[in-house]
Amino acid sequence: MSKLKLPANGSCRCGQIKFKVDAQPLVTMACHCKGCQRMSSSAYSLSAAIPSEGFSVTEGEPVLGGLRADLKHYFCPSCMSWLFTRMDGMDSFVNIRPTMLEEVGWFSPFVETYTSTKLPFAETGAQHSYPEFPPMEAFEPLVKEYQALP
Numbered sequence: 001m002s003k004l005k006l007p008a009n010g011s012c013r014c015g016q017i018k019f020k021v022d023a024q025p026l027v028t029m030a031c032h033c034k035g036c037q038r039m040s041s042s043a044y045s046l047s048a049a050i051p052s053e054g055f056s057v058t059e060g061e062p063v064l065g066g067l068r069a070d071l072k073h074y075f076c077p078s079c080m081s082w083l084f085t086r087m088d089g090m091d092s093f094v095n096i097r098p099t100m101l102e103e104v105g106w107f108s109p110f111v112e113t114y115t116s117t118k119l120p121f122a123e124t125g126a127q128h129s130y131p132e133f134p135p136m137e138a139f140e141p142l143v144k145e146y147q148a149l150p
Helices: 034-040 136-147
Strands: 008-011 018-021 027-031 045-051 055-059 063-065 071-075 082-087 090-096 111-113
Touching: 027 136, 034 045
Parallel strands: 027 111
Antiparallel strands: 008 018, 018 055, 027 045, 045 090, 063 071, 071 082, 082 090
């Protein structure tokens, strides 16, 4: 597994929204929940949890979308690309969509969630799988294990 080369720049599909990442991900994930399947129009969504101080929108104003009150999904108002998600009460990190970065060859999901609703053909190669979200007490060990990877 390779590391993200910093600083990393990203943008929506049309380029109206640009962002910058200045910190390594805490952990990388793939989510198979029905909401992510529908919002990504795919079998799963990909995310990298970036420490909040290592993420900034550098151009444009993303808009809120999605349906869950505790999850704030941000999109480009023009091309509607799903860019990142913030969670209420979890201000220490931002879940970015890593495919919006200019360089994505470093990415592979370390954890996959909601395998209970996974499509039969969808394989991610993740090292850890959970039928729903991991229990809260599992996050710290998962982050430590991910951080220890070469």
